[in-house]
Amino acid sequence: MNKEKAIVVFSGGQDSTTCLFWAKERFAEVEAVTFNYGQRHRLELEVAASIAKEQNIKHHVLDMSLLSQLAPNALTRDDIAIEEKAGLLPTTFVDGRNLLFLSFAAVLAKQIGAKHIVTGVCETDFSGYPDCRDIFIKSLNVTLNLSMDYMFVIDTPLMWLTKAETWQLADELGAFDYVRERTLTCYNGVIADGCGECPACRLRAKGLQEYMDKKSGAGQI
Template identity: 75%
Template sequence: MKQEKAVVVFSGGQDSTTCLFWALERFAHVEAISFDYGQRHRTELEHASRIAEELHIPHCILDMSLLNQLAPNALTRADMEIKEEEGKLPNTFVDGRNMVFFTFAAIYAKQMGARHIVVGVCETDFSGYPDCRDVFIKSLDVTLNLAMDYPFVIHTPLMWLDKAATWKLADELGALSFVREKTVTCYNGIAGDGCGECPACRLRMAGLEKYLLEREEVQQ
């Protein structure tokens, strides 16, 4: 694979940045693609650009503002409170987002002669999002191959990892401090450890604390 090209779907967050480091170890040429869909934590795009520049990765940002018009949600509307109700999808779920993003990433990849697409979705800590499931990724992979008659492979390095295991992977890639300090996962757009209160921050910090404890126990 080291001779081949890959495109990483990149938000500038913990998961996609870990995937970026994962891809850099495996592919000869890596590019990142991000999407501007009116997200209220727009600082993630700025961090994504800075990370790509620091790692010398070509970075494309596509205008996907139409998605905001079609699917109002708490990620794009500042007047909507972020809520999680038992038995329901979080109101941060954006209908069709990953399907649209991964399809555009595939179109971009084909133009640059890349057949590998790397995405940071995860079925272990996926909050019930249907477009983070392994079955969806496998289905879309087949669909993209058929739609464009091109041998795409969608890679999901984090699919079966919980957040602690994702931190472990970042550490194994020599990127734990980089990911912790320079990425944005927080729904309020605060870099690093974030606000500490939103669902994304709580999940991220709980995973980090679990991993650091496990690492300490192994080292003793």
């Protein structure tokens, strides 16, 4: 186990909860940070707080409400439909979100003595968000190190995993049922398997089915 301290950027969703279990297995001390950016489902904040409490993780909540004013989007506005159109970013994309979240997480990390920032961004099974790309994370990592003269490492354990492989990782961490039953990924605010209709639910369900089919084919079910 790494003796250093880590902070997990934590939404209470499938990916960040898998990252939380990943971090707990690897670091001597783990804390979590959740951002209140005016998301229309306050349940996301409640789920994150509940999971952190259940896992005995110190939980920080930072106010980022200005983000919803700067970048109106379907995650913060009821009057913007959740849509995906060919050639365009989904309406759920929030300009600057990961840039700001990771920057504020880094400021907090330095204050609490953490050298690792763990985030669940992924470039394999994703919705085309530019701030989930590996090249962006590496660039920001250098910038954060220079900006505070502090050697951060941004860990991205899901970067090159498909959603099926993310389910597999949760299973390997002994957290498959917990992640499936306790997390909130759904854009419509439905815990666990979600509404089944929004892009987040479809991606999650597709990955789950692929992983279950793989296990079944391997004779593990």
